[in-house]
Amino acid sequence: MGCSAIIVLSVLGLLGSSLADLQLDFYAKTCPNAEKIVLDYVKKHIPNAPSLAAPLLRMQFHDCFVRGCDASVLLNSTSSNQAEKSAVPNQTLRGFGFIDGVKSLLEAECPGVVSCADIISLVARDAVVTIGGPFWEVQTGRRDGLISNATEALNNIPAPTSNFTTLVSKFANKGLDIKDLVLLSGAHTIGIAHCNQSFAARLYNFTGHGGEDPSLDSEYAVHLKAKCKTPLDNTTIFEMDPGSFRTFDLSYYKYVLKRRGLFVSDAALITNYNTKSQIIQLTEGPLSNFYEEFGKSMVKMSLVGVKTGSSGEIRKHCAVLNS
Known part of the structure; x- marks a missing residue:
């Protein structure tokens, strides 16, 4: 048995029998080509749009932190309900059309079989692998x-403005610990952020009465201000890991240690001795170690609040409930 399979089984054991229906290759009999269809679609499109890997990974994170990994993030708002998509944290999410593209192929192959929740998990993993990042096992059956x-x-x-206490609390609410916080924050090694929604307040109005965040390297702050010229800038984007924002590597952590993390939540990771020590250990170790540990935390997160058996439904269209 491979290391990844052992990780999966041990995490499942910790979380109990409620996940008994979640397993590797869940669709082996009901839709044997399901995972190949997902992978082929990702391998066809992500090389032409590598920047999409980050938002697809972020989509899984945002999905799992609300009601568990159940594709609730994909539902559209209705006249009587404001869905997760409309919330501020999700207004910059991208990739919904990508998920719909995968879903349409799976519905053509095996109608009503493969869940949107599983598609999110498989696409996130396959997109990261396609840009050269780590692989982790994805058990299905959500x-x-x-x-x-x-x-x-x-x-x-x-939120990107969260301090350390808030981060620990929100992760703990999902059964995730500070090691998972450090590792999952490593996803910031890819992707971009918008000035006004993510970090402009650190530059212009950190205290609410003007001024910049003293925890931010002053030279880096000058560099950021040159790009984000006003605190209300809602169009300019900035790389979360400048110079290698399409490469899944350790440079994000090196920036954080230099007080050049883009978000308050990045800077928060070095305000605690344990998390700072973990980051130092990661940067001093081989990239393969980060890959392995990141994969473990992704497996753990992907099990949060999953629905199996007769819970929920298998949506025909990911953005709307079945009628």
Whole structure:
């Protein structure tokens, strides 16, 4: 048995029998080509749009932190309900059309069999692998949730302005510890951020009365201000890991140690001795160690609040409930 399989089984054992229906190759009999269809679609499109890997990975994170990994993040708002998509943390999410593209192929192959929740998990992993990042086993058998609420998204998804205490609390609420916090934050090694929604306050109005965040390297702050010229800039984007934002590597952590993490939540990781020590250990170790440990935390996160058996449904279209 491979290391990844052992990780999966040990985590499943910790979380108990409620996940008994979640397993590797869940669709082996009901839709044997399912995972190949997902992978082929990802391998066809991500090389032409590598920047999409980051938001697809972020989509899984945002989904799992609200009602568990049940594709509630994909549901559209209705006249009577503001769904998670409309919440501020999700207004910059991209990749919904990508998920729909995968879903349409799976529905053509095996109607009503493969859940949108499983598609999110498989696509996130395959997209990261396709850009040269780590591989981790994805067990399947999730079902799709029936509820999506914007307020719950706002309350549960850790914000880029979160301090260390808030981050630890929100992760603990999902059964994730500070090691998972450090490792999953490593996803910031790829992707971009918008000035005003993510970090402009650190540059212009950190205290609420003007001024910049003293925890931010002053030279880096000058560099950021040159790009984000006003605190209200909602168009300019900045690489979270400048110079290698499409490469899954350790440079994000090196930036954090130099006080050049883009978000308050990045800077928060070195305000605690344990998390700072973990980051130093990661940067001093081989990239393969980060890959292995990141994969373990992704497996753990992907099991949060999953629905199996007769819970939820298998949506025909990921953005709407079955009628």
